[in-house]
Amino acid sequence: MKHTDICDIFKDCSKYLGNELTVCGWAKLIRDSKNVGFIELNDGTSLTNLQIVIDKESFENADDVLRQNVGAAMIVKGTLIESLNPKQPVELTPSGIEVVGVSPNDYPLQKKKHSMEFLRTIPHLRARTNTFNAMFRIRSELAKAIHDFFQGRNFTYVHTPIITGSDCEGAGEIFRVTTHEYSTPYETEEEYYANDFFKQKAGLTVSGQLEGEALAMALGKIYTFGPTFRAENSNTTRHAAEFWQIEPEVAFADLFDIIELATDMLKYIVKHVYDNCPEELSFFERFYEKGLKDKLLNIINSDFAVIEYTEAVDILMKADCDFAYPVSWGCDLQTEHERYLTDIVYKRPVFVINYPKDIKSFYMKLNPDGKTVAATDLLVPGVGEIIGASQREDNYDLLLEQIKSRGMTQSDYEWYLELRKFGSAPHSGYGLGFERILMYITGIGNIRDTAAFPRTKGFLA
Ligand code: 4AD
Ligand code: MG
Numbered sequence: 001m002k003h004t005d006i007c008d009i010f011k012d013c014s015k016y017l018g019n020e021l022t023v024c025g026w027a028k029l030i031r032d033s034k035n036v037g038f039i040e041l042n043d044g045t046s047l048t049n050l051q052i053v054i055d056k057e058s059f060e061n062a063d064d065v066l067r068q069n070v071g072a073a074m075i076v077k078g079t080l081i082e083s084l085n086p087k088q089p090v091e092l093t094p095s096g097i098e099v100v101g102v103s104p105n106d107y108p109l110q111k112k113k114h115s116m117e118f119l120r121t122i123p124h125l126r127a128r129t130n131t132f133n134a135m136f137r138i139r140s141e142l143a144k145a146i147h148d149f150f151q152g153r154n155f156t157y158v159h160t161p162i163i164t165g166s167d168c169e170g171a172g173e174i175f176r177v178t179t180h181e182y183s184t185p186y187e188t189e190e191e192y193y194a195n196d197f198f199k200q201k202a203g204l205t206v207s208g209q210l211e212g213e214a215l216a217m218a219l220g221k222i223y224t225f226g227p228t229f230r231a232e233n234s235n236t237t238r239h240a241a242e243f244w245q246i247e248p249e250v251a252f253a254d255l256f257d258i259i260e261l262a263t264d265m266l267k268y269i270v271k272h273v274y275d276n277c278p279e280e281l282s283f284f285e286r287f288y289e290k291g292l293k294d295k296l297l298n299i300i301n302s303d304f305a306v307i308e309y310t311e312a313v314d315i316l317m318k319a320d321c322d323f324a325y326p327v328s329w330g331c332d333l334q335t336e337h338e339r340y341l342t343d344i345v346y347k348r349p350v351f352v353i354n355y356p357k358d359i360k361s362f363y364m365k366l367n368p369d370g371k372t373v374a375a376t377d378l379l380v381p382g383v384g385e386i387i388g389a390s391q392r393e394d395n396y397d398l399l400l401e402q403i404k405s406r407g408m409t410q411s412d413y414e415w416y417l418e419l420r421k422f423g424s425a426p427h428s429g430y431g432l433g434f435e436r437i438l439m440y441i442t443g444i445g446n447i448r449d450t451a452a453f454p455r456t457k458g459f460l461a
Helices: 008-010 062-066 116-120 131-149 189-194 209-219 255-276 278-287 294-301 309-318 337-344 397-405 410-418 434-440
Strands: 020-032 036-042 049-057 073-082 090-101 219-228 240-251 305-308 350-356 372-380 384-391 429-434
Touching: 008 020, 020 305, 020 337, 036 062, 036 073, 036 116, 049 062, 049 294, 062 090, 073 240, 116 131, 131 219, 131 255, 131 278, 189 219, 209 240, 209 410, 209 429, 240 434, 255 278, 255 294, 255 350, 255 372, 255 384, 255 429, 278 294, 294 434, 309 337, 337 350, 337 372, 337 384, 384 434, 397 410, 429 434
Parallel strands: 049 090, 305 350
Antiparallel strands: 020 036, 020 073, 036 049, 073 090, 219 240, 240 429, 350 372, 372 384, 384 429
């Protein structure tokens, strides 16, 4: 049915003043007093509700309407007038209200404030709260900004497969894809997989990178933006089993080119949200993170730090801090170490570069020292790692050596090796965790609250 979006009314009230309008939405609040009744109507297009002010004497079915409960769905026709209430510029004087969907008393969102834990139990309804209304709009604007950024720079948006036969990160965190029933009786693993749908082991992708590399070797600059899956045994506030990743891959680029690209992208997308979501950011600043807007301005306006892994380890070893995991050269950095670097030492995003090869993935380019790889993680205060990046090994023999020495099945990677045989070129790329950057931009502290229907270990709502 034809109606006006409430966000458009507040964008330019003067355009609608005095007009007959139809608005559709859900009642956020219904208040009945002696002569007038009020309905705060929200249609999801903005955080701001439109107030419907009912003159009980002249409005025909006032009692029927005001008897409704919060959450009821309504179609309201009326005239937009200037409001006497200084809290709002306009209000609607209704000529007709149709209640299309009642909301019985057991509607769970009656109270003004609910805990995030409770809201996670009702993912099908929590999008109607202010927090999720604001989060989803920022999520959408962020996605738009990412596409704008890459497409404005001659990148081609590609779609890499979700079902794959290879484990990109080599961490064995793949969700299996199979059509076998529970009781299929096979003697060996080989026999089991040979009789499965793909006649081999298959799983959900942990990253589109390997296929992305093949496409970058043809298109020069590509990016993916899609779901990735990890069966990580990490029940933390930053790990999801299903999350979205943005993975650009660039031919003829080294580690420093890719650091520059990641920096430019972050500044661009943060600025886009800062400029286009002022109401939502004010909401998150008020209820989730004091100083949020200044933090984002700081991202836009200041340089990120770049430090060697070896330097980071030195800083951590000298730190006056009791880490649960002791630090020495060769160890992987734990959250507590990352937080020390970003929150205490640098107080801004930090690229840690040149990690020991043994704690990183097989595809990363070996540095001339033979011990480290041309890889970097971007760590940000409060959230930790949001980007994993590297220059890729473009030498056939060195890559093959890594595949063999890590006990990977060579035949699974023949096509990937061939990219190093035919016109191999230096190339680099990164993966940005979409929900992680969303946590950073909104101040939401748990990844479960940045996706509509989050999937985490032991939880499939
Ligand atoms: O560092 P990761 O594992 O890197 C890759 O997957 C590379 N193939 C990327 C590339 O070079 N094309 O993951 C990249 C990012 C992390 O920095 C993090 O932001 C996010 O993906 N991430 C997760 N986000 C939510 N839940 C999880 N379980 C995540 N694992 C990684
Ligand atoms: Mg990583």
